[in-house]
Amino acid sequence: MPTARSPDRREAHDLVTASVNRHRAEIVGRVLRSLRRAGSRLARDPATKDQLRAQVTRVLDDTVAMLRSGPHADTAQRPDPASIEIGRQRARHGIHPTEAVQAETALFETALTAIAPDLRQAPEPVDSLARFCLALQRSLARRADLVSRSYFTHLLDQIYHSHAQHRLRLSRELHDRVAHTAAVALRDLELYEAYRVADHERAQARLSAAKAHLQETIDTIRTLSSQLRSTATSEGLQPALVRYLSTAAPTVATSVTVTGIESDLPLTVGDELFLVLREALSNALRHADPGTVAVAVRVRNGKVDATVTDDGRGFDADAALAAPSGTGLPSMVERTYAAGGSLQLRSGAGRGTTVTVTIPLPRRPE
Ligand SMILES: Nc1ncnc2c1ncn2[C@@H]1O[C@H](COP(=O)(O)OP(=O)(O)OP(=O)(O)O)[C@@H](O)[C@H]1O
Ligand SMILES: [Mg+2]
Known part of the structure; x- marks a missing residue:
């Protein structure tokens, strides 16, 4: 194999550089077309398409730089805010990492197909092709590493944020509903004491009010505790949803249908989906004043x-x-995106509301 500084190697490098420059636009175009054909979201809207074009160009530039200076080439070591931003945006828009792997494969195949014929003229064609593949692979892996780290950091932040919001909401419920009705019951009992001797009738009324407020406090604690306990994984999606509706909406006409093989739902997806649906139901019951509410899961x-x-x-x-x-x-959207899915809200004054959640499931091992 030629040494690092050999003229053969320099000639091969010049050949690759010229070839990459000549085929750059064609490679970018082909990668985009192949992803569009495969239905990738990366090739769908103008913003992600521009990002993809720029990222393909950076990978090709890194490849050329690595061929010149080895895997520690300057460009390959520089901080890379673009890749970090790409990871963040993909997490925010629910673009799954499998789409990135698809794009890397398309770039690898396209670049190889375009450049390989030119390398037949290199002094050591097989050696030059191997070097090119190695540099391209390293360059792809580096960018992919940065994008995926930032993607998962963003998702973890979202999950943390969503859990923090959940805790906040519970603390708000405890404060506004449990503590409030318990305090009212205490005040009723104080008034009962005050009237007990002089005004028996008023005292009795206060005692009854105290009992009613204590009963309300107990009901609220039971509902909160059942919400904390009930997860789709512990009892299945259908029973969990039915149970939630039976306590939250005893007077509204509701229906829950779950079709398909529920055991195909990974536990984490089932749990997150349950929390998203429960919030959608809670919103319908609290804000919509509905005659009917229906949940359908397929x-x-x-x-x-x-x-x-x-x-x-x-x-x-x-x-x-x-x-x-x-x-x-926001927490419904974050949970859905974190599970790699998408959420749609269709609503309008007087027209009711439909929340649609779609989450792709990981393939089961053959
Ligand atoms: N199904 C629905 N029908 C009518 N209005 C809705 C529905 N879902 C949401 N909304 C409106 O959207 C607003 C925001 O909903 P969101 O769930 O974010 O907050 P919230 O329910 O008011 O409070 P919380 O933080 O406890 O969920 C609601 O206050 C309500 O005005
Ligand atoms: Mg709500």
């Missing part, structure tokens, strides 16, 4: 689709997502 063709539909008053969903007033909608 597990099939490697994904789970779920809808929560109410026929209530509806709302401006785009405005609510753009400027959140509560924590429920």
